[in-house]
Amino acid sequence: MRSPQLTPGDRIFRYTACPNTRSVLDASRLYSSAVGTIIASSAQNQSIMYQLQSLEEALKHFFGYDAFRPGQRQIVEEALAQRDLLVIMPTGGGKSLCFQLPALLKPGLTVVVSPLIALMQDQVDALVDNGIGATFLNSTLSWDDVRSRELAILNGKIKLLYVAPERLLGEKFLPFLEKVRAQIGISAFAIDEAHCVSEWGHDFRPEYRQMKQLRQRYPDIPILALTATATKRVQQDILEQLTLRQPGIHIASFNRPNLYYEVQPKERHSYNQLLKKIKSHKGSGIVYCLSRRAVDEVAFRLQKDGIDALPYHAGMSDEARATNQTRFIRDDVQVMVATIAFGMGINKPDVRFVIHYDLPHNLERYYQESGRAGRDGEPAHCTLFFGAGNIRTIDYLIEQKPDPKEQRVARQQLRQVIDYAEGTDCRRTIQLRYFGERFKGNCGNCDNCRNPKPVEDWTIEAQKFLSCVARCKERFGMAHIIDVLRGSRKQKIEQYGHHLLSTYGIGKDRSADDWKMLGRSLLHQGLLDETTDGYRILKLNKLSWEVLRSQRTVEIAITQTAVAKALAEINPRSAEAEMLLERLRKLRKQIADAHSVAPYVVFADSSLRLMAQQQPQTLEAFAKISGVVTNKVNQYGDKFVSEIRAFCQEQKLPIPLPANTHMVTLQYYQQGLSVEEIAQKRGFTPRTIVTHLSELLEMKQPVDLNRLVVPERQKIILQGIQVVGESSLKTLREHVGEEYSYEEIQLVRAWWRKEKS
The missing domain is CATH 3.40.50.300 (P-loop containing nucleotide triphosphate hydrolases)
Known part of the structure; x- marks a missing residue:
């Protein structure tokens, strides 16, 4: 949670309301009230309140909770300190309690503005079930019901009143509100589902725009705005539309890990x-x-x-x-x-x-x-x-x-x-x-x-993309940037002179879908921004410049569109590929029969063709085949890789050569550089370098395992492979212990596979 600097008055309250110092009663007296009168009129409730010594005791008494959730206590304290608040807390985070508990610890009535009848009824039912004085006024009630509830409010039996925005500002209701203010006082206005106030929100309600009248009519009464979601633009709109004054702003994480x-x-x-x-x-x-x-x-x-x-x-x-x-x-x-x-x-x-x-x-x-x-x-x-x-x-x-x-x-x-x-x-x-x-x-x-897709290093492509955004002066959207990169002859390109830019046509080697995939990933990773006014203009940020200066690498997951391009570059089928394809089809049929499923359920024909053409001889290489997900690697990977290896050995086909990027890593390795030093030289993560070295090991390239993993640790990992197998790094690590890194296990497994083949 974050909030602006508190005022001196807030600090005084935080001290006096702290457990083991003064009581909640004493704290409330700083604001000219007597807490013992705030619940219902019963003497029992009064005596209970006088005995409460902390906010935690009040929380336990009224709601049955032993402790506040993260951020709740500070919000309650600031609400008790008569401060305007903006609270953004995800669904299930406990934001209702942030205005309900202060309502019970302050004199007068708290008015809760709620957009839906169902929402009012739900919260009121829960409060009443806890023995708390709460009610709602809405269109479902008869005139007699409305009158009886209004009398209960004026008699001090109600602490929380739920109303719709239309009723709150209606000509008939405002005189009643004035009477409430004069007889028992209004402690706060709580605007629930406050995102409805913003035209940029997903549930904009024009009547919420009228809530600014509350500040004009009741300038001394604090306003609490609460919602589960709000973008930065919506947050700003809420602050402006409700005219919150130096509010405490509390924004919980939007992450719902469950x-x-x-x-x-x-x-x-x-x-x-x-x-x-x-x-x-x-x-x-x-x-x-x-x-x-x-x-x-x-x-x-x-x-x-x-x-x-x-x-x-x-x-x-x-x-x-x-x-x-x-x-x-x-x-x-x-x-x-x-x-x-x-x-x-x-x-x-x-x-x-x-x-x-x-x-x-x-x-x-x-x-x-x-x-x-x-x-x-x-x-x-x-x-x-x-x-x-x-x-x-x-x-x-x-x-x-x-x-x-x-x-x-x-x-x-x-x-x-x-x-x-x-x-x-x-x-x-x-x-x-x-x-x-x-x-x-x-x-x-x-x-x-x-089920991650294959990840590739696209740092060079990202630098091209971001450089093009910069040279177009950050005034265009993704489609235009891609057109420039791919050397489009569209009139708009020449109109702005972008055919003269150094980035014009430097991306012809990639498809428009590839560049779109990269641009989308840059946005998702926060390496690029875009405007939110509907035009989607791309803007560079601090991280963008780190990429351009080679201070940060860019790795993206490759979609099927990019794989399709790679397919087009594969050589025509050879006789060996046709022979291998037939063997793989037979293997697929055996597996399908054993599982009582159709063969295409195991792998599509297109995936089998890729296997026959690329001939992956490691599980890592096999996992990169289009249509091969993690679950299928675990289920079928060993059988298919073993079949491909056996075929290659029978046909005496050469072991596939390492990719160029692997050879650069190998050259640095042969110069005596450590994994960290190679990573620094190449602008990659150490994990990427370890993957290169692992695949080089499997391809029987000159990589010395003893330089990378201590022999004693190799033995433990190899013993683990004998016990739990080598298909899952996670399973292996759980077996050998967390003191062994994934990198060590990956390297030893690669050596073991090389020796096994």
């Missing part, structure tokens, strides 16, 4: 794909669809196939929606099939999976909707089905927007979703980058991290 993210290509028979996915999960789940018609159809078909599912969309009556929501929350049914109408305020912590059957409109909405899984912190699964048909549908909806600016921004947001779906980088890296948070490394809990 959620597994994956993207699956949407198959032709997508319903069967969905049904299979749902059956693979246990517990409650949500399926999001783009249209009401799709919701009704999917829910009906799931019911016919034995899945307890209900629909939810805006075309249903309020009563039907409320009934279905209640049945889902109470676990009467397993699955809710819904449009985005089923969203904010669904307070069900144990949703185990969220499936997006259709493409969401933007990444912020996807983060919000998928984030409804696993609010209890337990593992949950988020799947996005990605199909081209949805893109056309969303684009049609964008066309219906009357404002060209809105259309432009909406298309940029759609493009970001597509980039996410097609991206090869860690899903979390892409998501968190969208919210301005940097996440570096392998999250280990998304499809791209668990």
Whole structure:
């Protein structure tokens, strides 16, 4: 969490409210109040409050928690210190408590602005169940109900009042609010789901724009703005629209480590794909669809196939929606099939999976909707089905927007979703980058991290790309940069004189898809920025210049489009390749029969052809074949590699020569340089150099293992290989112990494979 510098008054409060110093009662008296009167009017509650000696005791008493979650305590303290606040805390992070507990520890009424009836009812029910005075006023109540609740408020029996923004600023409600202020006082306004105030947010509600009237009418009452998601632009918009004064800004990490993210290509028979996915999960789940018609159809078909599912969309009556929501929350049914109408305020912590059957409109909405899984912190699964048909549908909806600016921004947001779906980088890296948070490394809990595609060093290409952005004066988008790199003759290129740039045509050796893949990865890795005004203009940042100055290397995961280009460069089939292909087909048939599946399930014909042409004789080389995922390397890798090795030995075919980049590493190695020194010379990571040396070892090149791994340590690793096998570095390391590095194990395994072959 981060927040601006506290004022002296804040520091005084933080001291007096600290455990083992003065009591919460004394702290509150600094602000002219008596805590003993703040809950209900009962003497029992008063005496309880006088006995509470710390915020932790209050937390335990009212909510039953023994300790605050990260960041909550500081937010509560600043709220008690009468400070304006902006709190951005992901779903399940406990942001409601950040305004509820201060409401109970301050005199007067806290007014909570909430956009949805369901959200109000959920939170009020939970508070009342805890014995806390809370209520809501909305359109579902009769006049008598409204009157009785207003009397309870004026009699001091209510601490938290939930209202919609329309009611709060209505002509009939404002006089009542003035009466509340005069008789019992208003302690704070809490604006929940505050992203609704921003036209850049994914749930913009024009009535939220009127919230600035609160500051004009009640300048001395603090305003707390809370939301689960907000980009930097939305954050700034919230601050301005609500006119927050020197607010404490608290931004929790957007990372939800318990959620597994994956993207699956949407198959032709997508319903069967969905049904299979749902059956693979246990517990409650949500399926999001783009249209009401799709919701009704999917829910009906799931019911016919034995899945307890209900629909939810805006075309249903309020009563039907409320009934279905209640049945889902109470676990009467397993699955809710819904449009985005089923969203904010669904307070069900144990949703185990969220499936997006259709493409969401933007990444912020996807983060919000998928984030409804696993609010209890337990593992949950988020799947996005990605199909081209949805893109056309969303684009049609964008066309219906009357404002060209809105259309432009909406298309940029759609493009970001597509980039996410097609991206090869860690899903979390892409998501968190969208919210301005940097996440570096392998999250280990998304499809791209668990089943990584082959990674290649594209530093030179990245330097070309970034140099072209710089020479075009950072005024153009990705498509134009790619056109310049590939030497396009488009009129726009010559119009700006970009055919005269030194970067013009230097990227002809790569396809447009290759450059697009690189540009997307540079953005996802934070090595390049782009504007968010709908035009997507590329901008260099500090890391961009580090790449240009050769201070940072760039590695990207290679997609099938890049592999397809490599395929085109492969020599025509030789007689040996045809012979090997036939043997591999026979092996595939044997494996398929043993597993009772069709042969193409094991490997597609295109993958077999690549194996026959490239003849990979190591598992690393085999893993780089298009269509070979990690799971298939583990299942079938040894059998196929052994078959290829045996064929090459029978035909006396030469061992494949190392790649040029490996030979450069070998030359430095032969000069006596260490792994770290080679990495520094080449601008690579030490891990990349170790991979080069490992593959050189397997190719029987002159690499001395004793120079790289102490012989005594070699023995332990070799013993481990004999026990657990050599297919998994992770399994090997778990067996030999964490004191052995992955690099040592990889090198010893390579030597062992060389000796075995």
